[in-house]
Amino acid sequence: MNRKRLGWMRRAGAWTAAWSAVAAVLLGTGAACAMPSEDPVALPAPLADEAPAGRTIEKAVFSGGCFWGVQKVFQHIKGVQRAVSGYAGGGAGTANYDTVSGGSTGHAESVEVTFNPAVVSFGKLLQVFFSVAHNPTEVDRQGPDHGTQYRSEVFTTNDEQKRVAEAYIRQLDQAGIFGRRIATRVEPLPGFYAAEDYHQDYATLHPDSRYIAIYDLPKVRNLEQFFPQLYRADPVLVATSGAGH
Numbered sequence: 001m002n003r004k005r006l007g008w009m010r011r012a013g014a015w016t017a018a019w020s021a022v023a024a025v026l027l028g029t030g031a032a033c034a035m036p037s038e039d040p041v042a043l044p045a046p047l048a049d050e051a052p053a054g055r056t057i058e059k060a061v062f063s064g065g066c067f068w069g070v071q072k073v074f075q076h077i078k079g080v081q082r083a084v085s086g087y088a089g090g091g092a093g094t095a096n097y098d099t100v101s102g103g104s105t106g107h108a109e110s111v112e113v114t115f116n117p118a119v120v121s122f123g124k125l126l127q128v129f130f131s132v133a134h135n136p137t138e139v140d141r142q143g144p145d146h147g148t149q150y151r152s153e154v155f156t157t158n159d160e161q162k163r164v165a166e167a168y169i170r171q172l173d174q175a176g177i178f179g180r181r182i183a184t185r186v187e188p189l190p191g192f193y194a195a196e197d198y199h200q201d202y203a204t205l206h207p208d209s210r211y212i213a214i215y216d217l218p219k220v221r222n223l224e225q226f227f228p229q230l231y232r233a234d235p236v237l238v239a240t241s242g243a244g245h
Helices: 003-013 019-028 069-077 123-134 159-175 210-226
Strands: 058-064 078-090 109-115 152-156 187-188 193-196
Touching: 019 109, 019 159, 058 123, 069 078, 069 109, 069 152, 069 210, 078 152, 109 152, 109 193, 123 159, 152 159, 159 187
Parallel strands: 152 187
Antiparallel strands: 058 109, 058 152, 078 109, 078 193
């Protein structure tokens, strides 16, 4: 499937009958949904985490393929106050969906997570991210989406986050849990730019979308199964959380 064609369909907000027919061939499905490629993996908690500092608000940015599903996962985690879809890794002038979709701007589709570290630590968010939100061994792709804008990356907002993220990747690689090395990059956040309004809360607003049903809703079910103590049934939505654009 041509990446630009797939991007156009996603922006349209609905899947056409033609796409359904093509997807059935590409995904090996008829009426039933295929299993997503980002299969969940039970992971140990990080051995290193941020030191308690009395903070009640912290931000981190996660990139793991299409931001619809990553946003949806974080919106169902207790302690997360906002999760906003957007772009990180490139400049402000090209931080829009049409341009980023070309794959040459340096941006990754990302989710800015605002969280209370007294409720859910950065290390625990990393554990969820690597376990159920995406496949961290894929290079510049997730599911049917290909390109550098779909890469796996953690954009950190302080030195402690960088230390914890790099330590966790070493921990998982040394344990050999995935069978191949983790491809996730870690770098300081150069800037985050919120995506267009129609991308926000997309998976919640379009649960009947074939793309959402195949690739994103299973991630939320896996979150509930793997992290029942963190899961909350009602997502915190951009539309109701006061997240500005």
